[in-house]
Amino acid sequence: MGxxxxxxxxxxxxxxxxxxxxxxxxxxxxLADNRLARLPDRVGTLTRMHTLDLGHNRLTAVPSSLGxxxxxxxxxxxxxxxxxxxxxxxxxxxxxAYLNIGENRLTSLPPTLGSMTGLVxxxxxHNRLTAxxxxxxxxxSLRELWLRGNRLTAxxxSVRELRELRELELRxxxxxxxxxxxxxxxxxxxxxxxxxxxxxxPAWVAELPALEKLDLRWNDVRVAPGLLTELTGRGCVxxx
Numbered sequence: 001m002g003x004x005x006x007x008x009x010x011x012x013x014x015x016x017x018x019x020x021x022x023x024x025x026x027x028x029x030x031l032a033d034n035r036l037a038r039l040p041d042r043v044g045t046l047t048r049m050h051t052l053d054l055g056h057n058r059l060t061a062v063p064s065s066l067g068x069x070x071x072x073x074x075x076x077x078x079x080x081x082x083x084x085x086x087x088x089x090x091x092x093x094x095x096x097a098y099l100n101i102g103e104n105r106l107t108s109l110p111p112t113l114g115s116m117t118g119l120v121x122x123x124x125x126h127n128r129l130t131a132x133x134x135x136x137x138x139x140x141s142l143r144e145l146w147l148r149g150n151r152l153t154a155x156x157x158s159v160r161e162l163r164e165l166r167e168l169e170l171r172x173x174x175x176x177x178x179x180x181x182x183x184x185x186x187x188x189x190x191x192x193x194x195x196x197x198x199x200x201x202p203a204w205v206a207e208l209p210a211l212e213k214l215d216l217r218w219n220d221v222r223v224a225p226g227l228l229t230e231l232t233g234r235g236c237v238x239x240x
Contacts (some may be wrong), residue, residue, distance in 0.1 A: 125147060131152065143165060156181065169189045
């Protein structure tokens with residue numbers, strides 16, 4: 001059968017319909033906003049699929065066969081489920097551009113994340129992450145990283161290798177300082193640090209050449225007057 005889209009959005013499903021397996025050349029599968037608690041291993045046979053939406057379900061795990069979906073180049077939505085971990089095999093999705101794993105119960109991300117070098121945007125907000133894997137620095141195409149509402153106390157040194165990063169949301173974590181690995185990132189435009197424990201703004205922040213917006217609200221942070229003048233004088237919006 002040919003490719004195309006199967007759309008089961010808000011269809012009241014408890015399981016993946018048998019019809020799906022009759023479309024081996026399927027390109028888009030939308031299963032969002034249902035009651036799915038399980039994703040069959042068989043999903044790995046849909047190797048021509050470039051978009052898979054499983055957001056807003058009740059998944060507690062996804063099968064390792066997810067890594068067989070090497071045709072996933074556009075979007076993988078796994079947000080708003082009950083996931084506690086991701087299989088190591090996700091690293092095989094090296095051409096995927098957008099991954100949303102927000103609103104789950106993840107305490108860590110697999111080191112194989114670093115093999116997902118096609119990622120342009122990664123959303124992992126509202127989980128239980130205490131750290132990122134060191135391999136995150138291998139995501140050389142990453143432009144946006146969304147980490148709001150986790151338990152991060154620092155970022156790995158490898159973050160300094162994210163030379164394409166434009167947007168970084170670290171709101172509502174447990175950071176007591178602006179992460180030093182951000183120093184020198186050439187394209188970082190927006191840095192959101194709201195609701196952390198940051199006490200002082202380091203002088204090197206003014207050296208971020210592309211910074212346009214720095215949000216420090218809900219931190220008990222001290223900003224040296226000269227540093228604030230330097231940032232605002234060049235057009236950077238500083239909120240505190």
